Amino acid sequence: MSGIVGYIGRKTAWPILLDCLRRLDYRGYDSAGVAVSDLKHIEVRKTKGRIDDLHALLMLEPVGDGCLGIGHTRWATQGKPSDVNAHPLCDDQKRFFVVHNGIIVNYPHLKKQLTQAGHTFITETDTEVIPHLLAHYDTGDFTETVRKVLPMLKGTYALAIMSSQHPDTIIAISQDNPLVLGFGQGEAFLASDASALIPYTHEIHPIKNGEIVILQPGKIRVETIDGEVVEPQRIQVEWNEEDVSLQDYPHYMLKEIFEQPKAIERTIAGRLADDGVRLPELDAFLSDEQIQQLKKIDIIGNGTSHHSGMIGKKILEQMVGIPVETIISSEFPYSHGPLDEHHLVIVLSQSGETADTITALKTAKAHGCPVIAITNKRHSTVSRKADCTIYTEAGPELAVAATKAYTSQIVVLILLAIWLTEKRQGPGRPMIPELLRALRKLPEEVEKTLVMTHDAIDEFAQVTDDQNTLFLIGRGLDYVLALEGALKLQEVAYLHADAYPAGEMKHGTMALITPGVPVIALVTQEEVKDKTISNIKEIKARDAFVVGITTVGDDEVGDVVDGVLYIPQAHPFLMPILAAIPLQLLAYYAGAVRGYDVDRPRNLAKSLTVE
Known part of the structure; x- marks a missing residue:
């Protein structure tokens, strides 16, 4: 603001x-x-x-x-x-x-x-x-x-x-x-x-x-x-x-994309143990009795924070085993369900000053809900008003379009999911050892993804230069990631980018597919890969230009698309972090090749302090 x-x-x-x-x-x-x-x-x-x-x-x-x-x-x-x-x-x-x-x-x-x-x-x-x-x-x-x-x-x-x-x-x-x-x-x-x-x-x-x-x-x-x-x-x-400072980068957005390995490394530092997750700020806030009595979790955020919350919802539900709902901050005061002391509310805000999120936080507190804030800013309004704060350690984010805030928030939500699963003996307990190993390797995997996709994505950004419309599709966690990728393209490249669940295209949106229309297909979740490939074939039958984003060694996707970007294989919960990298880079270069100010997009601002 x-x-x-x-x-x-x-x-x-x-x-x-x-x-x-x-x-x-x-x-x-x-x-x-x-x-x-x-x-x-x-x-x-x-x-x-x-x-x-x-x-x-x-x-x-x-x-x-x-x-x-x-x-x-x-x-x-x-x-x-x-x-x-x-x-x-x-x-x-x-x-x-x-x-x-x-x-x-x-x-x-x-x-x-x-x-x-x-x-x-x-x-x-x-x-x-x-x-x-x-x-x-x-x-x-x-x-x-x-x-x-x-x-x-x-x-x-x-x-x-x-x-x-x-x-x-x-x-x-x-x-x-x-x-x-x-x-x-x-x-x-x-x-x-x-x-x-x-x-x-x-x-x-x-x-x-x-x-x-x-x-x-x-x-x-x-x-x-x-x-x-x-x-x-x-x-x-x-x-x-x-x-x-910009250092040697032409824009803050590109600098912050490349800072993500360090941001994630700082966010997990001191929080991973051999047998679980250490979040002492939560130990001092939620008693074992309160944790056992939780009936529901609400995750509140705007824009990119809402999308990271949607990723967190799917992970928390699978691991903790209680219902989780994600609600846009500006809608929460008017559309929330029953709230009481057994409903945990998690608020997400990079700046900690988002007015809609602060209003939603006050609403939750007025109903007696325990509130956890996840933010990047110490001493912010959100951190002062919440019962407990878990800080991302992403460092300053000065580009309007959020990048490292998104991936760091997902990391904290995964840490919180592990912590709650341990406390409640949730159904996700068998996943914890593998997930901990994957988290330790995550900064390195993000670094690899940057190296693998940076040069290739610049070329694809040139392909989109004469396009005004672009579609992104995916299933499950890939669909949520598609929403974030579409938002980035809207923000900095001013493209009419729309994200859809891959299986929903045939229920109406397929009418918009014409020869040459670019489509980005996200295929990083093994359990839904076959169905997503089937949906890609349906789109290719209408002569769309399809670029797939999938993991190294997956030739099945490469065989059905016009171009493919490979990223490292990681735990399924971490794929929305790795696959976000090429989408962020695409948005950055698509805006840059058009000559736009990618750090300061038109009509937008960061830290929105009015509702």
């Missing part, structure tokens, strides 16, 4: 603000802007477009060497991308300047009241009501004015605010929306994500609901809304500059 940054110190503010904004532009890139103060006056520059467009504007219209300021990169939710709708936004008297991430759900009511009171609005955004409210209820005391206005706002928001009457001060607030305070030497920073601050500081404080951060030269104060002083929690960020 949108990204917020702030700086106060002894250095010129605008270059630091721009650098931090560049590191946050995965959160939105429709428009960008900064407000910079020289301790006497505040100057604003903003423009439709990306950070480079803002930089060009600042070269034409400099803001001076002011040493404090705020910045914003926007993903449009209310109001189209434009110069006028770009943040920072101010009231009609230019007394207060605001950057905002989130949504103010009661803004129509507030806007109507303020308009009747004589305020003039010029944007289409919900954010604009905030500076107008601050101006309308201005007490002369910046902090007190903010305290007075906050209870009027309904919704989720992270805010950084400046005042022309107090040009030496920045105030920051977070309400169910991420914002971190960074500590430097005689300086302080604000950012929607700690990764933006890594070149400047590794010491942060995640701003919590009900806290107000007041930044002034040489001073950092954290207070509650009631004015009680809070000692900020100083947390060390574990990531380093190498983790968030």
Whole structure:
């Protein structure tokens, strides 16, 4: 979603603000802007477009060497991308300047009241009501004015605010929306994500609901809304500059695809024992009695996280032996079945800040369900609100399209399946020794898959260059993987990619198969291979161009398709991880050969913090 940054110190503010904004532009890139103060006056520059467009504007219209300021990169939710709708936004008297991430759900009511009171609005955004409210209820005391206005706002928001009457001060607030305070030497920073601050500081404080951060030269104060002083929690960020830099890769997406062996290695490190899985975070959370009393598991996620949850569902049901349901986060609050303390809820979110998932988590907690979070971000909202968190160790993921988050989430779901199977003496116990051996070899197998498929997939991406439609088919776990492959192609190559269970094509979709239409057939599950090959033959009879993805040595698939990509053979539960690699690479190169920005696809953003 949108990204917020702030700086106060002894250095010129605008270059630091721009650098931090560049590191946050995965959160939105429709428009960008900064407000910079020289301790006497505040100057604003903003423009439709990306950070480079803002930089060009600042070269034409400099803001001076002011040493404090705020910045914003926007993903449009209310109001189209434009110069006028770009943040920072101010009231009609230019007394207060605001950057905002989130949504103010009661803004129509507030806007109507303020308009009747004589305020003039010029944007289409919900954010604009905030500076107008601050101006309308201005007490002369910046902090007190903010305290007075906050209870009027309904919704989720992270805010950084400046005042022309107090040009030496920045105030920051977070309400169910991420914002971190960074500590430097005689300086302080604000950012929607700690990764933006890594070149400047590794010491942060995640701003919590009900806290107000007041930044002034040489001073950092954290207070509650009631004015009680809070000692900020100083947390060390574990990531380093190498983790968030491109290194020698042309795009973050390709870098993150190739980081998957290490990401998986870190995720399983310390969690595999000779006789099972070690998840001490769960041992401290779920008692043996609670585990035995579980009646159902619900897995909640959006997009790629939903797909990894679907893989987890099939594995958990086979191994643990209790019903598992996967539900899209945005649907869960309105479509869940009966919930109580005997229903385990697992929430999946790479960022830990996905608004739909947070709402679903709150719904589960309200019904008394025990909640496990699987996320990549420590100190995130999801990890703070869940009863227990199992962290993937994927490292920063800065491309909008998720890759290593997907494979790492599946690994954690498999670890959780083994752990629950051991505790409940589930039907999957005989599978555990073989699965443990396969998990230990998994990083190496992923590395092999990258080597085997990288060059070949580039050639196939060229074949799809003149195509607008593509189909993916599979059965069982292969069908779920087909859904994820289709999503990747939609996201970064803008292809109309559709995934179907292989056996369902003849029930309607076959009418769309015309000569030359590309079809990717996933055939990695031995138990359904014969039926999938039969379905491939049906499609080939309509002259489709079929590429098979199967395991080394499987000549049966190679004999019936136009092209084949071979990947290593592994445990059936791990094949959705290995087979994801060529699909990720295909999406990347299909987007790249079309000249698209694969890291920042149109109309999309990462870490969606509005519902």
